[in-house]
Every structure is written in C-alpha cells, then in structure tokens.
Amino acid sequence: ITAGDFAIEGGTIISDVRGEVDGAGIAIAALRSVAISGPNIFADSYGSGNAGIISITAPQLVIDNAFITSESFADGNSGAVLLFGTDLSVSGSRISSEAADSGDAGAIALVGRDVTVEDTVLLTNAAGSGAGGGIAFVADASLTLVRNEARSNNVDGSAGAITLDAARISLERGVLESTTLGSGPGGAITLDASAAITIANANIFSDSMGTGAAGLVAIIAPEIEITGGQITSEAFDAGAAGSVRVDGDAITIGDFALLSSTSFSTSDAGTVELTGRTIAIVDADLESSSQTTGLGGGVIVRANELLSLDRADIDSSNTDGDGGAVILEAPDITIFGGRIESSSFGTGAGGFIVVEAGRSLDIQAALIFSDAASDGAAGFVQLGAPLIDIDGSIITSEAFGAGAAGSIDIAGDTVSVTSTTMSSAAADSGNAGVIEFNARALTIGNSQLSTSVTDPNLAAEGGSIILNAETIAILDDTRLRSSTSGFGIGGRVFLSSQSLMIGGGSVIATETDGPGQAGAVLIDTGDFTLRGQSSVSASTTGAGNAGSIEVSATSLLVDASRLASEASGNGGGNSGRISVAANSLTIGNGGGILTASRGAGLSGNISIDAGTVTLSSGGFLDTDTANGQGGSVT
Numbered sequence: 269i270t271a272g273d274f275a276i277e278g279g280t281i282i283s284d285v286r287g288e289v290d291g292a293g294i295a296i297a298a299l300r301s302v303a304i305s306g307p308n309i310f311a312d313s314y315g316s317g318n319a320g321i322i323s324i325t326a327p328q329l330v331i332d333n334a335f336i337t338s339e340s341f342a343d344g345n346s347g348a349v350l351l352f353g354t355d356l357s358v359s360g361s362r363i364s365s366e367a368a369d370s371g372d373a374g375a376i377a378l379v380g381r382d383v384t385v386e387d388t389v390l391l392t393n394a395a396g397s398g399a400g401g402g403i404a405f406v407a408d409a410s411l412t413l414v415r416n417e418a419r420s421n422n423v424d425g426s427a428g429a430i431t432l433d434a435a436r437i438s439l440e441r442g443v444l445e446s447t448t449l450g451s452g453p454g455g456a457i458t459l460d461a462s463a464a465i466t467i468a469n470a471n472i473f474s475d476s477m478g479t480g481a482a483g484l485v486a487i488i489a490p491e492i493e494i495t496g497g498q499i500t501s502e503a504f505d506a507g508a509a510g511s512v513r514v515d516g517d518a519i520t521i522g523d524f525a526l527l528s529s530t531s532f533s534t535s536d537a538g539t540v541e542l543t544g545r546t547i548a549i550v551d552a553d554l555e556s557s558s559q560t561t562g563l564g565g566g567v568i569v570r571a572n573e574l575l576s577l578d579r580a581d582i583d584s585s586n587t588d589g590d591g592g593a594v595i596l597e598a599p600d601i602t603i604f605g606g607r608i609e610s611s612s613f614g615t616g617a618g619g620f621i622v623v624e625a626g627r628s629l630d631i632q633a634a635l636i637f638s639d640a641a642s643d644g645a646a647g648f649v650q651l652g653a654p655l656i657d658i659d660g661s662i663i664t665s666e667a668f669g670a671g672a673a674g675s676i677d678i679a680g681d682t683v684s685v686t687s688t689t690m691s692s693a694a695a696d697s698g699n700a701g702v703i704e705f706n707a708r709a710l711t712i713g714n715s716q717l718s719t720s721v722t723d724p725n726l727a728a729e730g731g732s733i734i735l736n737a738e739t740i741a742i743l744d745d746t747r748l749r750s751s752t753s754g755f756g757i758g759g760r761v762f763l764s765s766q767s768l769m770i771g772g773g774s775v776i777a778t779e780t781d782g783p784g785q786a787g788a789v790l791i792d793t794g795d796f797t798l799r800g801q802s803s804v805s806a807s808t809t810g811a812g813n814a815g816s817i818e819v820s821a822t823s824l825l826v827d828a829s830r831l832a833s834e835a836s837g838n839g840g841g842n843s844g845r846i847s848v849a850a851n852s853l854t855i856g857n858g859g860g861i862l863t864a865s866r867g868a869g870l871s872g873n874i875s876i877d878a879g880t881v882t883l884s885s886g887g888f889l890d891t892d893t894a895n896g897q898g899g900s901v902t
Contacts, residue, residue: 269296274326275303283311283320285344293320293338293347302326302353304334311338311347319347319365319374329353329380334361338374346374346392346401356380356407364391365401373401373420373428383407383434385416392420392428400428400446400455407434411461413470416442420455423448427455427474427483437465437489441497445473446483448507454483461489465516469496469523476507482529482538485512492516492544494552495523501538503531509538509556509565516543522550529556529565537565537584537592547571547598549580556592557585564592564610564619571598577634579605584619586612591619591647599626601653609637612644612671620674625653629680633660640671645698648674656680656707664691665701672698673719673731683707683737685715692731693720700731700759710737710765713744713772719759721752724782730759732787740765740793742802744772750787751779758787758815768793768821770829771800778805780812780841788815788844796850798859799827806833808841808869816844816872824850824878826887828857836866845899847875855887863899864892873899 274296285291294311296302302324313319319338324331329351338347346365351358356378365374373392378385383405392401400422405411411434420428427446432439437459446455454474459465465487474483482501487494492514501510509529514521519542521527529538537558542549547569556565564586569575575598584592591610601623610619621638623629629651640646646665651658656678665674673692683705692701700719719731730752740763742748752758758780768791770776780786789806796819798804806815814833833844843863853876855861863872871893883889891899 272299273301274298276307277305278307280308285313285315285317285319287315288317290318291320291347294322296324298326300326301328302330304331306333309334309336313340313344313346314342316343318345321347321350323350325352327354329356331358331361336361337364339364340367340369340371342369343371345371345398348374349376351378353380356383358388359386360388362389366391367394367396367398370396370398372398375401375404377404377406379406381408382410384412386414388416390416390418394422397424399426402428402430402455404431405433410434410436412438413442414440418443419445421445421447421449422452423450424452426452429455430457432459434461435463437461439467439470441469443471443473447473447475448478448480448482450478450480452480454480454510456484456486459487463489464491465489467494467497471497472499474501474510476503476509477505479506481508482510484510487514488516490517492519494521494525496525498526498528500528502528503533503535503537505533506535508535511538512540514542517545519544519547521552525552527554530559531562532559534561536563539565540567542569545572546574548576550578553581555583557583559587561588563590566592566595568595573599575601577603577606581606582608584610586616586619587614588616590616593619594621596623600628601625603631603634605633607635610647611637611639611641612646613641614644615642616644618644618647618674620647620650622650627653628655629653631658631661636661636663638665638674640667640669640673640698642669643671645671646674646701648677650677652679654681656683658684658688659686660688662689666691666693667698668695670697673701675701676703679706681708683710685712688715690717693718693722694728695722697728699729702731702734704734705736707737709739710735711741711743712746714746716747718749721754721756724753727755729756730787732759733761735763737765739767741769742774746774748776749779752784752786753782754784755782756784758784760787760790762790764792766794768796770798770802770804772802773800774802776804777807778815780808780814781810783811785812786815789817791819791821794822796821796824798825798829798831800829802829804831806844808835808839808843809837810839811841813842814844817846819848821850823852824848826855826859826861829859830862832862833872834864834866835869838867840868842869843872845872845875849877851879853878853880854882856884858886860888860890862890862892866894871899874901876902
C-alpha cells in the first residue's frame, strides 16, 4: 500500500500463510503521514512457512489502539514488525512477533527521529526451541516510553535482545523483559543515550528461570537518573545470574530503586557495576547476593570525582556459596546512614568490603557488616583515604558459628573516629579477627573497639587491636578491649606512635573470665600522657592469667589514672607483669601503677626503668594481694 497520506480506522488487513509457503507480508508506505486507529493487521504463519514482514513507513506515523502481529503458530518463523517514521507515535496497541512452537520469533523495530510509545504491549517471545526475536527502539532525538510492556523471552532458544538507542531516553513505569525460562540464554537489555536517560518506576528484567544464563542489563549515557522500580539480572534456577551495569558521567539512583544480580538457586550471582564521574545513591538498593550454594557476585561502584551514598543499602552476602565483594572507589566518598554488607549465613565464606577514597572518606551513621552467621568465615572490611571521618557508625566482622571472624583495617593520613562501634568477635570455635589502624594522626572519641571470644568451652583465639600512627589521641570514654572467655589466648592491644594521649575516662584493656590467658597490652611511643580517670589494664576474673602491660616511651605522665593488671574473683588466675621503660616517669593526682590479686591468684611484678621518677599528690606504685603472693617493684 503506497500513498501520500494513508489512514485506516478499524477493519482488518490480513496476509496470513498456511503450509510450507512463506508469507508475502504487508507493506504500508506514505510520503507524508500514516494514521492507524483500531485495526487488526495480521501477517501470521500457521504452518512450516515463515510469516511475512509487516513494514509501515511515513514521516508522520501515528498508531493508536491497533493489533499488529506477524506470529508463528507452528514450525515456521515469525516475521518482523518494522515501524519507521520521523515522528513516530504508538499508543494503546499490541505489537507481536511471537513464535508459539519451534520457530524463531521475529524482531520488532521502531525507528524515527522522535519516538513515543504509550500503554502498548510489544512481544517477541519464543515458546519452544526457537530464538526470541528482539525489540529495538531507535530515535535520533528523543525516545519516550510510558507504561509499556516489551518482552522478548525464550524457553530453550536464545532470548532476544531489547535495545533502546536515542539522544534522550525517558522510560516511565512499564516493563522491559528478556528472560530465559529454559535452557537458552537470556537476552541483553541495553539502554544507550548520547545525552540523558531517565528511568522512573520502571521494571527491567533479564532473569533466568531455567538452566540458561540470565542476560546483561546495560544502561549507558552521560546523565542517568533512576528512581523507583527494579532492574535485575537474577537467577531462580540452575542458570547463572547476569550483570547489571550503569555507565555514565552523572548518575543518580533513588526513591527505593533496586538494582540486583542475585541468585536464588544453586547458580552463581552476577555483578552490579556503576561507573561514572559523580554517583549519588539515595534510598536505593544494590544487591548481588547468593541465597543458596551459588557464589555471590559483587557490587562495584567507581566514581571519578564524588560518590555519595545516602541511606543506601548495598548487599553482596551469601548462604552456602562464598560471598561476593563490595568495592567502592572515588576521590571523595560520603556515606550517610544505610547498610553495606557482605556476610555469610551458611557454610560459604563471607565476601569482603573495600572502600577506597583518593582524598576523603566521610562515614556517618552507617552500618558496615562482613559477618559469618554459621560455619563460613567472615570477610574483611578495609577503609582507606588520606582524610577519614567516621561518626555514629557500626562496623563489624564477627563470627557467630564455626567460621573465623574477619579483620577491620583502616588506613589514612588523618583519621577521626567518633561515637562508633567496631567489633571482630567470635561466638563459637572460630577465632576473632584483628582491628587495625594505620595513620599519621589518629583520634578516637566516645567509641568502642573490641575483639572477643565469648564461648567458654572452646579454644578459639582472641583478636588483636593494633593502632599505628605518629600521633594517637584516645578520648571521651573510649573503650579498646580485647577479651576471651574460652580456652584460647586473648588478643593483644598494641599502640605504636610518636605521641600518645589517653584521656576523658577512656579504657585500654585486655581481659579474660575463662581459662584462657588474656592478651598483652604493648605500647611503644614517644610522649605518653594518661589522664582524666583513664586506665590501661590487663585483668582476669577466671582461671586464665591476666596479660602483661609493657610500655616503652620517651616520657610517661600518669595523671589521675592507672596502669593496672588485676586478678579478681575465685578463678585463681594471676595478674600480669607491668614494665615501663622511659626517660622520665611522672605519676600524680592519685594516679598510679598497680598489680593486684583480689582472689587466690598471684600478683604480678612491676618493673620501672627510667631516668627520672616523680611521684606527687598521691601518686603510687603498688603491688597488692588478698590471699596469694604479692609481686615485686623494681
């Protein structure tokens, strides 16, 4: 059909084929305009012959409430449905090139300068062994899709690809889906814009419901905004999950959007990857976890300038397979609220979490977990930047089963930790992990850092707390504690610096309340000030001995505070030894150095090697015992 202008309202155009002959197809072309309202246009195949192609072309092409199909209901292949127009508009219609038997589905293509599709269903599914056809939306300028369903699924053949290509793409509500239901692979879904992509409350699925692998979802544009909806390449059967990739210059994801490459079966999870210049994630979820025996994938977010997470939820956890990684990288990273997790909830090992910033890392009121809830080992948490500020957060790498706890490693130039809890604890037979800081200037205030072994019947070993910095300030009721309740040896607390200040009622402690020996406190520093009702202690309330305290300093001032190793209770453990080597030692205002036994255990010795020793205003050196033998002071 050719014309200058062509219009059809209602009615039917049919070019079906039966038997072995291929269909001739339907072609409509107009020099100026085509207006199609309410008709049925069919070019289907009911035999082994292929369905014909439907082609509609005009500078102005408007299709409303139409039913356009080139389908195959037997062994033949479906034909293509091709729509070409400078200004192309489709609304309230159904366009289909499906294959109901063993034939391949055909393609659907909408091509123009400005393309708008609303409230329309587009299908190129393959129900048998044939391949899905694929759906392409191509616009030189703008592509607008509103409340549509575009599906190119498959069973045993390959699913078709869905492609959106334009200068600007707007996708509002609706569904894009290229899922595999059987042994064939899922198709890729690609959104590629030269200027901008906006996705609002739309669902994009390239999942695996069978043994075939899920496809890739890729979103590429200089400006990308995703709000609400779900974008997934997940696995629900033996087929592996695919990947979700977002690549742009300025990327914003929010309003409870979900980007997921999770495995809910024995297959492996895929990856969720975001790459851009600036990336902002607000009230959104990124997930690449494994719910059974498959491996966790990974969530990787890399920004060239700024990465901002505001109440975001990032999860790469696992059950019986190993967990995936969470990697966040940018020159400047801000994390406010939300959760970052790569934990193990079964026999698999937990994944790791790495946050690396080239200039600054600001973490406020966030939860960061790499735990092990069962027999798998926990992963590690690694934070690094020249300037690090952590406030009001919880960071853990704990083990609640037979698996070992992981480590927490923080490295930077200037590091500040305030009102924060960090823990690497072991509740079963697994060992506790290590908490380690490496910095030039380190300040910790009103925070809790702990490694612990809590099961009294097992021999798990405690983890250490290690602080390495030129200057260390531990203030405002901070607690650094390494404890053990079992048969294993407790972890050490090691502080190395050129200048060390412990004040404001802060406590540095190693403890045991079981048969295992507590760890040592080792301090190697230049000027060391212990003041303000603070303490450095090694204690026991059980059968295990308290650890020793060893201080090597240029100068040591103990002001209204204590260095103490104490044994109490009926466990019978001994208090530990305290040794101080310093050019000068000053103790005053009721402060002192003490070893004491309040129970049946022995009291440890105190050893002082100093150029000058000054005791004033109630300062003391004391070794005391209630029932056992007292220690010596030399």
